[in-house]
Amino acid sequence: MSAGVELDHVTVRFGQFTAVDDATLDIKGGEFFSFLGPSGCGKTTILRTVSGFLDPSAGKVRIGGQDMGGIGPNKRPTALIFQNLALFPLMTVADNITYGLRVRGVSKADRMKKAGELLDLIALPGQGDKLVSELSGGQKQRVAIARALAVQPKVLLLDEPLSALDLKLRQHMRTELRAIQQQVGITFIYITHDQGEALTMSDRIAVMSDGVIQQVSDGKNVYDHPDTPFVASFVGENNPFAGKVVSADGEYAAIETAHGVLRGRNDKKLKAGDRAILFVRPESFKLGAGASDATLASETISSAFEGNATHVFLKGATKKDITVTVARHGGHKIPTQGETAAIHYDPAMGVVLPDGKMARE
Amino acid sequence: MSSRLLVFLIPLVVIAIFWLMARSEKKLAHDPTHKSFFERNGMVLGITFIMLVAFWSLFLVVLPYLYMVVESFHPKLPPMQRGGPDDHLTLEQYKSFFFEPMDGSLNTTHMWAFVFSIFTSVVVTAFNFAICYPLAYYMAQAGSLQKVRIIMLALIVPYWVNEILRAFSLRLLLASKGLINQALLGTGLTEKPIDFLAIDVGLYVGLSYAYLLVMIFPLYNAIESLDKNQIEAARDLGAPWWKIHRDVVIPYAKPGIASGCTMVFMLAAGSLAAPQFLGGPSTLWFTSIVYDFFFQAFNWPRGAAYAFILLAACIAFVMLMLRLFKVSLGETIK
Numbered sequence: 296m297s298a299g300v301e302l303d304h305v306t307v308r309f310g311q312f313t314a315v316d317d318a319t320l321d322i323k324g325g326e327f328f329s330f331l332g333p334s335g336c337g338k339t340t341i342l343r344t345v346s347g348f349l350d351p352s353a354g355k356v357r358i359g360g361q362d363m364g365g366i367g368p369n370k371r372p373t374a375l376i377f378q379n380l381a382l383f384p385l386m387t388v389a390d391n392i393t394y395g396l397r398v399r400g401v402s403k404a405d406r407m408k409k410a411g412e413l414l415d416l417i418a419l420p421g422q423g424d425k426l427v428s429e430l431s432g433g434q435k436q437r438v439a440i441a442r443a444l445a446v447q448p449k450v451l452l453l454d455e456p457l458s459a460l461d462l463k464l465r466q467h468m469r470t471e472l473r474a475i476q477q478q479v480g481i482t483f484i485y486i487t488h489d490q491g492e493a494l495t496m497s498d499r500i501a502v503m504s505d506g507v508i509q510q511v512s513d514g515k516n517v518y519d520h521p522d523t524p525f526v527a528s529f530v531g532e533n534n535p536f537a538g539k540v541v542s543a544d545g546e547y548a549a550i551e552t553a554h555g556v557l558r559g560r561n562d563k564k565l566k567a568g569d570r571a572i573l574f575v576r577p578e579s580f581k582l583g584a585g586a587s588d589a590t591l592a593s594e595t596i597s598s599a600f601e602g603n604a605t606h607v608f609l610k611g612a613t614k615k616d617i618t619v620t621v622a623r624h625g626g627h628k629i630p631t632q633g634e635t636a637a638i639h640y641d642p643a644m645g646v647v648l649p650d651g652k653m654a655r656e
Numbered sequence: 657m658s659s660r661l662l663v664f665l666i667p668l669v670v671i672a673i674f675w676l677m678a679r680s681e682k683k684l685a686h687d688p689t690h691k692s693f694f695e696r697n698g699m700v701l702g703i704t705f706i707m708l709v710a711f712w713s714l715f716l717v718v719l720p721y722l723y724m725v726v727e728s729f730h731p732k733l734p735p736m737q738r739g740g741p742d743d744h745l746t747l748e749q750y751k752s753f754f755f756e757p758m759d760g761s762l763n764t765t766h767m768w769a770f771v772f773s774i775f776t777s778v779v780v781t782a783f784n785f786a787i788c789y790p791l792a793y794y795m796a797q798a799g800s801l802q803k804v805r806i807i808m809l810a811l812i813v814p815y816w817v818n819e820i821l822r823a824f825s826l827r828l829l830l831a832s833k834g835l836i837n838q839a840l841l842g843t844g845l846t847e848k849p850i851d852f853l854a855i856d857v858g859l860y861v862g863l864s865y866a867y868l869l870v871m872i873f874p875l876y877n878a879i880e881s882l883d884k885n886q887i888e889a890a891r892d893l894g895a896p897w898w899k900i901h902r903d904v905v906i907p908y909a910k911p912g913i914a915s916g917c918t919m920v921f922m923l924a925a926g927s928l929a930a931p932q933f934l935g936g937p938s939t940l941w942f943t944s945i946v947y948d949f950f951f952q953a954f955n956w957p958r959g960a961a962y963a964f965i966l967l968a969a970c971i972a973f974v975m976l977m978l979r980l981f982k983v984s985l986g987e988t989i990k
Binding site for chain 2: 381385444
């Protein structure tokens with residue numbers, strides 16, 4: 296049982312401040328959908344609007360095709376997992392999990408049965424009598440998931456629930472969350488500022504900045520075909536080269552940058568004379584010179600060995616260095632500090648986007 | 657030696673205990689570099705500290721009460737005979753609460769006043785809780801900072817008005833020819849004025865008003881530290897507002913509730929001014945009886961005995977309630 300969520304021109308204002316600006320989205324039933332953006336971009340506001348804790352200033356939220364206007368959070372087919380989990384500290388694990396059933400008047404016997412089932416699902420069998428404080432971080436996490444699933448929501452909303460866990464556990468919980476979602480088959484809406492989480496778990500991602508949805512697509516598309524400079528710079532590492540388009544055809548555009556004329560894919564159909572930014576990912580660069588309109592040279596500032604790869608930092612035209620990631624098996628000689636190194640890339644891996652706001656470093 | 661003077665030996669015992677504690681402190685510390693109390697402070701300062709603590713805890717706190725306890729076990733005697741052959745330990749003061757000393761009949765007047773005082777205090781406590789809980793919840797969780805400040809101010813400022821003024825202005829409101837009766841008569845709601853003071857409305861209002869703050873601050877403190885997400889989580893899981901309070905807020909605030917209720921009950925049961933000014937002509941408040949024994953009859957032993965009966969009953973009642981609601985005493989003073 297899952298339901299889609301539609302945002303229909305949703306705007307949320309707090310006084311003068313617009314937290315969410317005209318968001319329109321169609322999240323399909325059974326989808327694992329993520330909102331990705333830096334803190335303060337409005338993603339949590341969207342979540343609270345879907346769960347019913349906030350009313351949109353304008354626009355409509357529909358869940359399963361039904362308008363949610365005037366329906367409170369306790370009457371919506373959604374369940375929310377809070378960033379700090381908000382488990383009830385005075386209740387046992389089983390009481391926490393079945394609280395939603397208790398307020399619906401489900402009998403104690405049925406509740407205990409359901410608690411048993413859910414404890415099995417989250418791999419904590421027989422731990423229902425423990426107090427929440429006796430659990431580890433990852434276990435609490437799973438109890439919060441079970442508590443939300445107990446009320447059989449059609450949509451599960453998750454507000455950065457993994458942010459309090461350490462790295463190893465976080466990576467493990469990603470796989471686990473995804474597996475639980477596949478098993479229960481309901482819509483998951485996931486809020487995160489961690490692109491790794493968004494990319495690994497989601498069917499689709501909405502990248503947000505300053506209350507505006509920048510791009511909605513699957514992870515691969517968001518990474519390879521960013522719509523805006525913000526998406527290109529926020530999702531993954533990227534090297535921006537700002538300049539002016541000197542020549543453009545349907546497929547490629549060449550732009551005049553501080554490092555010479557460079558070429559990249561012209562997805563946005565820019566014309567000669569437009570202000571633009573070329574983005575080339577660190578792993579798209581190769582050491583050595585290539586085609587003249589896809590090669591640049593600069594002074595090596597430093598390099599960092601990271602095991603499977605080595606990052607080489609070259610002096611850029613702006614404050615930001617140019618990062619080049621050299622894979623280990625390439626057998627390349629890493630340029631030493633002060634040495635001028637030439638690097639090139641495949642123009643198909645460079646993206647020319649119209650000039651715009653980038654993510655803060 | 658009279659048992660009254662025996663009480664004054666206790667300071668010496670306590671000072672000796674403090675001394676021994678200070679001496680043995682070094683042995684208890686497992687850290688070999690740990691300096692003993694006297695090594696740290698020097699002999700002179702060390703002794704001064706011990707004397708000061710002993711003086712404070714004994715002379716200012718414990719001894720006066722102890723003296724009263726001893727007093728309550730003595731007969732009432734003229735000053736000349738105190739310490740004389742008639743001065744002996746006796747339970748007669750406590751017995752006089754249950755049986756009249758004159759004829760041995762049941763002392764229903766005093767026992768009734770006692771029950772009435774306890775009962776009224778319980779009602780006042782419950783009434784105060786009913787008023788303060790929503791207000792404290794609003795202040796702690798719902799209201800904006802600015803509104804909370806205004807409410808705080810509105811709560812505190814009336815307490816600058818002294819008790820007598822407050823009590824008599826309440827009389828002005830509630831008296832037979834008071835403002836409320838005038839209004840009721842004027843609008844034709846009643847034919848005859850209602851004597852609010854005679855039916856103890858004044859007593860209840862006065863007592864509740866007097867201890868409002870004592871209830872609201874422990875509640876506010878307890879609810880304020882509750883994570884808002886807990887409330888939202890319960891709401892999100894489908895709980896209507898009253899179940900959120902029943903299952904999440906009240907269990908969490910229980911120590912604060914217990915603390916506030918205990919204080920209001922104790923203070924109300926032991927209050928003197930409000931019942932005297934606002935009680936009806938036939939209302940007999942227990943502490944008024946105690947007061948009369950001390951200051952009208954000059955019967956200190958009986959007054960002390962009555963006061964201790966009240967204290968013991970209040971403590972027992974509070975303990976019972978704490979047990980009933982599964983709150984430990986330690987939690988209430990957090």
